[in-house]
Structure formats: C-alpha cells, structure tokens
Amino acid sequence: MPNLSGVKFSACSSGIKNEGLDLGLVYFEEPHLFVSAYTRNRVKAAHIHYMKKMEGKKIKALLVTSGCANAATGKEGVKDLERLAEVFSKNLPIEKDQIIFASTGVIGKRLPLDKIIDSIPHLKKNLDSSRIEDFAKAIMTTDTYHKIAKGTFVGRREYILVGVAKGAGMINPLFGTMLSFLFTDFPLRREVIIRPFRASLKESFERITVDCETSTNDTVVLFFPEGPLDEEGYPQFLETLKGVMRELALLIVRDGEGATKVIHVNVRGAKRKKDAEKLARRIARSTLVKTAFFGNDPNWGRIMAAIGDAEVDILPERIDILIQGERIVKGGKGTDFDEELLKRRLSAKDVELEVNLNEGKASFDLYTTDMTYEYVRINASYRS
DSSP, X not given: OOOOTTEEEEEXXXXXXXXXXXXXXEEEEEEEEEEEEEOOOSSOBHHHHHHHHHTTXXXXXXXXXXXXXXXXXXXXXXXXXHHHHHHHHHXXXXXXXXXXXXXXXXXXXXXXXXXXXXXXXXXXXXXXXXXXXXXXXXXXXXXXXXXXXXXXXXXXXXEEEEEEEEOSSSEETTEESOEEEEEEOSOBOHHHHHHHHHHHHHTTGGGXXXXXXXXXXXXXXXXXXXXXXXXXXXXXXXXXXHHHHHHHHHHHHHTOTTOOOEEEEEEEEESSHHHHHHHHHHHHTOHHHHHHHHTTOOOHHHHHHHHHTSSOOOOGGGOEEEETTEEEXXXXXXXXXXXXXXXXXXXXXXXXXXXXXXXXXXEEEEEEEOOOHHHHHHHHTTTO
C-alpha cells in the first residue's frame, strides 16, 4: 500500500519516559482541516481545551507527547502548549496557529518543555512519509504493540486513508485513555464530514471497553485537505473510514491491559435499542463477569445478576443466554450443558456471549475483555 503523500512523520526519545520513543510529530506539506471528538470526562487534558479553540482552522503540524498527560494542570498546561506553538513556528515552516497537540500518560504533571524543545531539531530532521510506524510507537504507553490500519478506495482517482491509535487501559465506551489520528488525501469540506465522522465513532471506538474507566485525554482526529467533493468516491470514503476506525478499535481492545481474551457481548430481542445498549454495557463492565471469563468459568448467574442490575425493565423468565453458541440459560433457567467442554471452549482468545431477551427486535453489541491478575499489577505500579 502506498504512503500518504504530503504527510510526513517523525519520532524521538526526549526523556519524558524513562525509555523508548515519547514524542511524535506529523507535518503536512499543505494545510489540512480536521474534525475531532474528545472524552466526555469533565476533567479534560490541556490539549483538548487548546484544540477546541483551533477547530475550523487549517493546520500544518501535530505534536503528540507520551508519558505525560498534561491533564489537571490548570491554565498553565494550556500556556505550555501556547509556548510550544511559538517555538515550533520558529523551527518549522508554520505559523503558531498551525500546530495542534495531544498528550497521554500520567495525569497531574506539566509537560517538560525544555526536553521537548531540545528535541525539535531531531524531529525536524527525520520527517519522512515512511516513518508512520515510528510515530505509532512514540504515542504508546502501556500498549504492547503499535496500532496502524490502512485502506484504499477509488473515486475519480485512488485515495488512501491511514489511521494510528494507542490505548490499552482506561478504555470505556465513552472513550478511554485513547488517542487516534486518521489521515487521508481525500478532499473534503468540514461541514460535510462532521456527522458521518461522529456516526463512525459510535460504531467503532464507542463499541469497546476494557475496564470502564474514562480518561481525561481521549482524542480522535481526522485530518483532510480541503477541496471540492469527489461525489463518486465519497461513499467509498465513508465505508473505508468506518472500516479503519473499527479495525483500530478492535486493535485497542485486543491489547487490553493484561487481557487474555476478547468477549463479544451481543444483546438481542430487546424492545428498544437503548435498552439493549444499556444491558450490553452493564454486562461488559461487570467485574464479576469479566473475572469469570478469565477463569474460563461459565458462571451464568453473574451474567443474570448484571442484567437485573441494568435498570431496564425485563422479563427474566424469557431470557436465553448462549456462550460460544452453547445455550446455557433458557427461559431464565439454567440448562443441562457439558460444563467441562464449555470451559475448554472458553479458553479461546475470542469468546461469543449472546443474551436474548425475547421481547422485541432491537439489538446492540460491543467488545470487552476479561480482567486478570496482570491488569492489577500494571495499574498498581503505573507511575513507578
């Protein structure tokens, strides 16, 4: 697959983290517009406050810092970004209002400006369209692998869309400690893409959860050149956008901190979609359900208890539950199933959980993970 022309990437180790790449820079040879979405957490990182003021402007650079969230840092955190914008404008062919920022890492610490500024020459020197993998590695925190997804589509010519993401913990359907950046050479007008972009979010990043913790820093951004819309290619662009975002979302949940398996929770037979969603999210956030799956234990009582605690009107006597296609609950009561066989099937990396309310036609599904000893270890020592 070809590289995205006109977009260059670089990365370096500045010392924000104890080791590894921790600064990622993207440079656009021609100014790009962007649309974005942010965490619903009421405590928001400084870069989100900064970026909201930049919406609608054309930008030429993106700087991402890993290891320091620059969240809960007050007005000083935003002023630090303003300072960086001034310095970068003197070192790159950009204006100070043509750069945006994103951060991830430990909450409550301000950015080490000197380390970042000292790294500018290295970042500038190594800008290249082929270095997207370095950029993807630079934005990682507890991730065990970098996350890139690509797609091509055809209109009046062939186009490309590339997405990069990071995230492994603090992942909730209301976003998580997640950053995702999508780049395309497909020309758009901002007003045309805002609604489809948000619709794609709902079908991708808002369909995953690892630990039901919503971070202060979640950010998803789509960058694109402004231009007349290629009507022929627009439907293919929208499908590619959905596909790339969904692939990135699944890469995040598969990399869930300490996770050994991904659980696909599918609630069917509800009267209303919002009820099915509420039930699916309640099951997916149940610590007891998640730990049972870690232990390969088909303990359907925990699933029933979560269903009953979702504040949705249900008829328990109609509920069916299937795990790995095996019906273990019918009409609200347990069935005779081969428990040892199902335990072996639960050891798979991908698990299917289906709940059928048998009350209507609405459904909702999402992806979650099991919860393990390793998750506790990682988060018990996150700052050390």
